[in-house]
Amino acid sequence: MALSDERVFYFLEEAFDLLGRHLYASEWDAQEIIARPCPDPDEGDDLRVELGQQFSALTAEIDALKSAIGKTTNAAEVSRLKGESAVLEERRQDVALKRDALPIAGNLERARYARWQRRETAERVLIDAFKAETLKAWSSRGPSMTQITPDLWRGEVHGFTWYLDLSLAVLPQSISSVRRGVIKIQSDDFHKWRSTVPPIATEAQADLPLEDRATLWFRQFVSDHQGPEPKRDSAIWKIRETFPKLSEAAGKRIWAKNAPSAWKRPGPRRTQVR
Template structure:
């Protein structure tokens, strides 16, 4: 059983951040973006952080009596009206909380530059949005998949680019862990991200085997009980130019040994 991080097939979060930055910005990307803060300075950052916390607290205070009213209300129409109001307020809370947890940590920042900071925020938000939509999986440690939409709404959560580290909510896992992403899965997704600056080709189109690794991981994630040969069959149908032997090679590269189930018997 593998008990260590497989660095040969994973990017740490900071590496993925740099890879995407180079893809999107080409030579404009100078590698200092992860450590750059807004030119407005730490006071502005603290002020924004405080304001967000106050707004979240105010909405929390508004939602509590509404929830009590719903439990006491016997009229179905009135219950529905109150639940709609609660849902709207909760949506506002979720948006504010997401902005709060995505705020840069000032102690990681060593430089101030407006354009560099804007590049940082664009790339970070692109990774965040893609992870929320399950375009690729973020891992905490070796095997724990980070459920970003759920974790980010819980108290205590934080995601640090510079340290490639996540602090999980206490009710999910009371520990911190290194954050990584499967290389081929991330690169396959990255190739479809639009470039924002005209540049030389930074990311080559993934090979058929690399595409197979992406589809294998996607199918396993969506159907965790499928056996290996069933997954291989699906991938070969998706990638008509890929041989079955190449597909099995891709499987061996990207699927942890302990997750491999025996295939069906061949007649």
């Protein structure tokens, strides 16, 4: 999402996207805003393992009963053992049906769930900021601008509804006669607040080589950058300050491959417009 630094306000959905890219870097695919709740694939895997263990335990009990049947000639005992075996066999079949009915999660299901988790996290971080008033949101319609106060976000006032994907607020009549409005956040306030929010170190990124992690970080730095375009040496210094074990040569490679062409031009630095 290309947003100009000259804009005074961001819509709620834009702030959500900018926060998500800050939190997740390259893992954020901009489809999170349309993500919907879905089951955790790992829960299905755990249940499948549990049912498999139950099936194995019941099989062992049934086999033990069959062995005992083969070792006795007492008709009454044989009848009793067969009855117990039949009960266990019924339980085993029930377990097998439950196990086999579980969906097998593939890459698509795991990607869908991961996207939903990213949405939930980014949304929670943003709304928690509104609740604590570390960031302010406004309902705007024409010349009317009404702050959406923390008590509204916390659900303490009846009649407030908001929609992330529409950037829409519906205010209670007691708050404003202009009930419907577009949710906006001042861009300067947003960037100052976002700079205090630590990115999420995902497991996938943690396993990457140091230079790859530094590259992802620098790309996000370029995307998020506000103000004058940095010079080469100061940008490389910033990369190595963030990743102290990174060599100077690696820092130069990252700059050469990922810095925008506008940053590499000689002459006075301009304010970057994305």
